Amino acid sequence: MSYAIKMILVMTLASALLRFLPFVVFSGDRPIPASLVRLGKTLPAAAMGMLVIYCLKDVAWSASPFGMPELIGCAFAVVSYRFSKNNLVSIFGATLIYLVIVNFIL
Amino acid sequence: MNPFSERLRGHTFRKTSPVLTGYFFLGIGFGILLKQIGYGLFECLLMSVLIFSGSMQYAAIGLLSAHVSLASAFLTTLMVNARYLFYALSLVDRYRTVDKKKKPYLIHAIVDEAYALIFENDSPVGVLNEDYWLAVSLYGHLYWIFSTLLGVVIGTLFSFQIKGIDFVMTALFVTIFTDQWMKNKDHLPALIGLAVPAAFLFLLGRDRFLVPAMLVLSLFCAFYKGREEK
Numbered sequence: 001m002s003y004a005i006k007m008i009l010v011m012t013l014a015s016a017l018l019r020f021l022p023f024v025v026f027s028g029d030r031p032i033p034a035s036l037v038r039l040g041k042t043l044p045a046a047a048m049g050m051l052v053i054y055c056l057k058d059v060a061w062s063a064s065p066f067g068m069p070e071l072i073g074c075a076f077a078v079v080s081y082r083f084s085k086n087n088l089v090s091i092f093g094a095t096l097i098y099l100v101i102v103n104f105i106l
Numbered sequence: 107m108n109p110f111s112e113r114l115r116g117h118t119f120r121k122t123s124p125v126l127t128g129y130f131f132l133g134i135g136f137g138i139l140l141k142q143i144g145y146g147l148f149e150c151l152l153m154s155v156l157i158f159s160g161s162m163q164y165a166a167i168g169l170l171s172a173h174v175s176l177a178s179a180f181l182t183t184l185m186v187n188a189r190y191l192f193y194a195l196s197l198v199d200r201y202r203t204v205d206k207k208k209k210p211y212l213i214h215a216i217v218d219e220a221y222a223l224i225f226e227n228d229s230p231v232g233v234l235n236e237d238y239w240l241a242v243s244l245y246g247h248l249y250w251i252f253s254t255l256l257g258v259v260i261g262t263l264f265s266f267q268i269k270g271i272d273f274v275m276t277a278l279f280v281t282i283f284t285d286q287w288m289k290n291k292d293h294l295p296a297l298i299g300l301a302v303p304a305a306f307l308f309l310l311g312r313d314r315f316l317v318p319a320m321l322v323l324s325l326f327c328a329f330y331k332g333r334e335e336k
Contacts, residue, residue, distance in 0.1 A: 099273070
């Protein structure tokens with residue numbers, strides 16, 4: 001089995017675990033443990049923060065252009081989403097701005 | 107062949123049309139990126155059918171091209187998709203009486219967009235709730251499969267290499283992060299989510315920071331009680 005197929009199966013397994021576990025474990029009257037409820041409430045926001053850092057891990061902050069294209073793109077995504085609440089505008093607007101900066105300006 | 111009545115199909119199509127717009131562009135973006143890192147229709151189909159998670163599939167682009175270990179891919183998926191656990195927990199009661207043949211698929215298709223529509227539960231008159239839920243889930247899934255495959259085809263036809271196109275991934279996560287920020291009153295989990303990985307990145311370097319960061323974040327989130335219990 002190739003690396004990619006193994007990876008896809010592992011990611012499938014982990015996703016299925018999250019989706020099915022509550023139905024398998026809490027199908028009766030068994031109460032949901034407090035730590036699991038807390039995880040469900042707080043982990044999604046923390047995980048997104050982690051993914052943002054993960055995406056920015058290869059940025060060279062100490063060399064020109066000092067991560068400015070990434071920061072400008074991210075800033076656009078944050079500000080536009082706060083005002084428009086439209087995720088497509090934010091995602092593709094930020095990408096477009098970034099593409100213009102790295103391909104035509106720098 | 108078609109299990110849904112005409113009324114249900116029309117109603118579901120109208121309710122899911124915003125989902126279609128979102129999936130269409132995000133799916134094409136994903137397909138193009140997947141093609142760019144050297145994979146094709148087969149991998150795309152497998153991912154969109156089996157994983158069926160936009161944010162995880164985008165994250166997978168990074169993981170696949172970095173050749174991370176299967177164990178860290180497993181951990182990353184648990185983190186990235188942790189919200190499905192939350193959705194599933196809140197659907198346990200609602201799905202209790204659902205037909206056993208439909209239930210596994212309904213659970214497999216738990217995603218942000220379908221969850222929102224199922225929670226709203228605006229099913230048409232004269233239609234079983236569970237059939238409406240099934241239709242919403244299936245339509246969303248098909249839109250996603252179709253859009254991602256279309257992205258791969260577009261990436262194959264125009265084998266352009268656009269410098270920086272993978273920034274769409276960063277923009278996606280920053281946008282979801284902002285959305286979470288606006289929904290939650292307590293911003294500490296989000297801030298810790300930025301600070302802990304950033305600290306480990308600085309200390310351990312970009313190849314080793316992810317797993318320890320995930321472990322610390324999960325422990326924090328499991329024990330963090332919050333400033334206010336809602």
